[in-house]
Amino acid sequence: MSSFSNPHYMYLFDLKNGKKKLAYGESPEDALDILSVRLSDAEMAEIMTDSYVKISQRDLQKHVSELG
Amino acid sequence: MGITWPWAAKRTSDILWLDLGDLGDLINPDGPHEQWQDHGLGLLRTILHQNGIQTDILSTRAVTSWDQLAKQLPGYKMMLMNVRSYTYPSAYKAAQIFKEINPDGIILTGGMHATVALDEMQAVPEFDKICQGPGEKVIVDLVRNPDDFPRVIQGVGASSMAEWPMIDRTLWPKPASRRVRRKFNWPLEPECGWGPGPVVTILTSRVCPWQCVFCNENSYIPNMGRRPVDAVIDELNYLDDKHGVGSIVIHDSMFFQNPRWLREWIEKYPRRANKVWPYWAAARSDTVRQWPDLFEALIRETNWKTISIGFESGSDRILRLLNKECTEEDNNFTIDLLNKIADEYEAQGKEPPKFWANIMLGIPGETPEDAFKTMRMLKRMKWVFPSISYYAPYPGSALGFQLIAEGKSLMSKDNYHRFPDDEKVRGVDYQFYRELLAGKYDDIINQGLDAVRHGSDLYQGALVKA
Numbered sequence: 001m002s003s004f005s006n007p008h009y010m011y012l013f014d015l016k017n018g019k020k021k022l023a024y025g026e027s028p029e030d031a032l033d034i035l036s037v038r039l040s041d042a043e044m045a046e047i048m049t050d051s052y053v054k055i056s057q058r059d060l061q062k063h064v065s066e067l068g
Numbered sequence: 069m070g071i072t073w074p075w076a077a078k079r080t081s082d083i084l085w086l087d088l089g090d091l092g093d094l095i096n097p098d099g100p101h102e103q104w105q106d107h108g109l110g111l112l113r114t115i116l117h118q119n120g121i122q123t124d125i126l127s128t129r130a131v132t133s134w135d136q137l138a139k140q141l142p143g144y145k146m147m148l149m150n151v152r153s154y155t156y157p158s159a160y161k162a163a164q165i166f167k168e169i170n171p172d173g174i175i176l177t178g179g180m181h182a183t184v185a186l187d188e189m190q191a192v193p194e195f196d197k198i199c200q201g202p203g204e205k206v207i208v209d210l211v212r213n214p215d216d217f218p219r220v221i222q223g224v225g226a227s228s229m230a231e232w233p234m235i236d237r238t239l240w241p242k243p244a245s246r247r248v249r250r251k252f253n254w255p256l257e258p259e260c261g262w263g264p265g266p267v268v269t270i271l272t273s274r275v276c277p278w279q280c281v282f283c284n285e286n287s288y289i290p291n292m293g294r295r296p297v298d299a300v301i302d303e304l305n306y307l308d309d310k311h312g313v314g315s316i317v318i319h320d321s322m323f324f325q326n327p328r329w330l331r332e333w334i335e336k337y338p339r340r341a342n343k344v345w346p347y348w349a350a351a352r353s354d355t356v357r358q359w360p361d362l363f364e365a366l367i368r369e370t371n372w373k374t375i376s377i378g379f380e381s382g383s384d385r386i387l388r389l390l391n392k393e394c395t396e397e398d399n400n401f402t403i404d405l406l407n408k409i410a411d412e413y414e415a416q417g418k419e420p421p422k423f424w425a426n427i428m429l430g431i432p433g434e435t436p437e438d439a440f441k442t443m444r445m446l447k448r449m450k451w452v453f454p455s456i457s458y459y460a461p462y463p464g465s466a467l468g469f470q471l472i473a474e475g476k477s478l479m480s481k482d483n484y485h486r487f488p489d490d491e492k493v494r495g496v497d498y499q500f501y502r503e504l505l506a507g508k509y510d511d512i513i514n515q516g517l518d519a520v521r522h523g524s525d526l527y528q529g530a531l532v533k534a
Binding site for chain 2: 004
């Protein structure tokens with residue numbers, strides 16, 4: 001009963017190149033863990049893991065141009 | 069007035085609504101789903117006509133070449149199109165042809181692609197007006213006085229589906245060949261294997277509130293109140309009285325939500341509908357696990373015969389990556405429950421309910437073992453129509469936007485088309501998936517099963533458009 005017991009949130013992590021990486025999970029740590037499923041170590045190293053904001057899904061479209 | 073294509077309906081207006089889709093889909097369709105009608109078009113044309121604005125209808129699906137379409141366009145002063153990402157190339161091409169023939173004509177566009185990929189819409193100079201978001205509260209004024217509006221318009225929608233008029237289904241395009249006409253049941257829709265024809269497609273709700281990152285429709289479709297149960301049943305009875313209904317496709321993104329509405333549906337549909345028609349509708353495995361009694365009651369008491377579940381993957385690793393917020397355990401619970409109900413139906417000599425199992429392959433980060441687990445999950449379903457697609461990074465969705473930004477999407481505005489075999493993401497080993505679907509790894513898949521109910525024929529040929 002995942003969405004009822006363990007809801008997920010969206011996070012925008014700052015990247016070293018000034019862009020942002022969209023991630024999602026139960027917590028920022030979980031979101032980074034999920035990102036690591038598909039990103040290489042080099043791509044993960046670009047993420048500033050302690051610099052992020054939590055966003056609402058409803059605001060997703062506002063952040064599209066910031067992604068990298 | 070210019071030359072009229074000989075098979076076109078008589079012209080009644082200088083305003084044209086162009087229905088979009090693959091050329092020839094209403095003449096010689098690949099499958100039944102290509103023949104489904106556009107509810108946005110139906111709703112907005114109904115609103116226009118009820119407000120005294122007549123429009124003609126043409127369809128790219130009703131011609132087999134762009135030249136055939138061009139011959140029907142001379143003399144129109146305005147053309148409207150509902151543009152989705154996968155019809156964007158058709159809309160673009162049709163707009164160019166329309167403007168060549170009618171240089172002073174005006175083109176009004178709207179639809180999902182205008183909302184999620186405005187930059188691509190703005191890059192087409194032929195699109196004179198682009199309406200983002202819902203259009204039902206703005207379309208009458210926009211068509212009457214387009215010059216009063218800027219090029220990009222923020223649409224205004226109803227706060228509840230209760231405000232929508234009942235769609236006049238005779239405003240939908242007609243099948244365009246004798247062969248298709250014979251089986252189509254227009255203005256209802258053709259039988260597609262889920263229940264007897266004539267089929268009624270209908271919406272009872274809009275917007276799935278969950279956050280699956282291949283969709284995220286809640287980020288670009290405003291929340292809207294659900295259609296009252298009585299209004300849904302009244303429309304079904306009206307259509308049955310007029311045309312005869314065989315079965316229903318409830319085309320909601322997520323039917324199995326809002327338990328209060330569902331309980332009212334259980335109470336009223338069997339009692340008030342002319343007949344308890346079988347229907348197709350969608351759920352999630354975690355909602356089934358949360359409300360199993362409600363799920364079972366809907367199947368047993370309202371004839372929910374084809375249960376569409378977005379299982380997507382049989383691997384927790386990938387379910388997390390898709391932000392599905394469902395687990396392997398949720399999926400297995402749902403499979404076990406429906407298998408049990410189906411066994412009882414079979415024992416009673418009744419046709420069992422079936423899954424319409426949505427499965428996604430080719431997800432970036434997916435390993436062969438993840439894919440094997442998914443196929444194993446599929447094989448655990450006793451009664452199932454598999455609907456398998458390669459993951460497609462559409463704009464509008466969180467993962468789609470992110471992959472586009474990373475330069476990993478192979479989809480382009482010229483190739484939004486959802487051909488099943490299209491390779492959609494850079495770095496995904498599609499050859500592996502072709503071999504998987506051809507049965508090459510069936511021995512490995514079967515090793516993890518208690519009982520092997522299905523061979524690889526279950527998924528051979530089950531790849532569909534994303």
